[in-house]
Amino acid sequence: MVGIPLSGMILRGGEGTKLNLKYKRMFDVSNQQQNPISDMGLWVDGGWVWRFNWRRALFVWEVKLLDELTTSLQNFKPVVSEEDKWVWVVSEGGGFSVASAYKYLQDQGLVEVSKAFEALWKIPAPSNVLAFAWKALLDRIQSRENLRKRNIIAVGQVSLCLLCQEDEESTGHVLFSCKRSWEVWMWCYNWWGIQTALPHDCKGHFEQHVSVGRRSVGIGWLVVWCSCIWAIWLARNQMVFKHAVNVADKERLTEVIKLKSWIWLRGKLKGFSYSFYEWSTNPKVCLEGAG
Structure with missing residues (x-):
């Protein structure tokens, strides 16, 4: 101190x-x-x-x-033999954690707890993917629209979506309403045997998928949701930083989505021991069996 x-x-x-x-x-x-x-x-x-x-x-x-x-100051007594250290005063042990900080903000009424955020952190997906999904729900990813708003992309510079080259690249556009992304989502719905309309904003899109079927099926569908936005964003980044071509093709992205979601479920969902072939051909049956 x-x-x-x-x-x-x-x-x-x-x-x-x-x-x-x-x-x-x-x-x-x-x-x-x-x-x-x-x-x-x-x-x-x-x-x-x-x-x-x-x-x-x-x-x-x-x-x-x-x-x-x-x-x-009477109770403050420096000790010569001890090194200075930071203390997180809202925690009993004095150690900082994201959970304690979030709880403190909740207790102070400084954050809104929504169904979306409660569900997000329970998804059996890698932490970096969940962190990206969290930023997407808050519209904080580095889309070209957000970069323009922060003056990182100057007025007059191109801020079109790289996937379609038709509209400005906002969070909702690049992940959901871009025609290339839309094709990927339509394939996912067909894969699961679901018919639905697509909200164009991230939070509305996610909340629509929170209560799908029984618990294990709903969790699996949220894993697929995360793998979809992650695969689309990685393809977009490859185009930005590596000038890659054909990385956003529907056929390629759907294979990535199936593989990543299967790996995450195999590693993190108790009772899920199905083969990649079984997952690829009938995901709902696999999840009902795991539940």
Whole structure:
């Protein structure tokens, strides 16, 4: 702790306010506003003693504030033999995790918990694929439309979809409504024996697939959903970065989708032990058997 400024400290058991805000008056008259804690005191007989430095003599009422500050700091005891470390104060052990951060934001009412996000993290797919799906649901993938909005692609530069060269490449377009992507989705629906209409926005598209059949069938369908958007996006990236051709053909992408979804289910879904041939020919039967 001695390497960070005292002003940025938040004391355990306090109101969660930084010291420079809680004791703003003292901060304003301090000559040590940016000093690390190591420069604001000294070790005396193995104990830490604070040494504050002020721009002027303190008024009587400021001395009372200083007493309050000193009292607040009584429980803060640097230890010479221990290294500095960051502590995540909302967790009992002090260690940071994404789950604890997300729970904290939920408890504070700072994030909306939707059915889509609850279902997403339960899908038996690789974490990088789920992370991509999460960004797609939030419309945060690096589509050309998003790059243009962030001024990474200048006004006037080409932002057309590489797959069809007809419309601007938005998240919804490249993954769902582009005619090349649409052909892939139509093949998937035919593979599963499903007839449906396609929403063009990512969240609506995903939520439409959350409750398909019994639990094991629904999970399998969400795995296929993830493999579809992942295969389409990888093909798009190959065209962008490697100038590849024919990587977005329906025949190639559908084989990638079948193979990836089968590998993920074999590795992560309990009871799924079917061959690739069985999965390719009748996916619903495989999933009903696994359930």
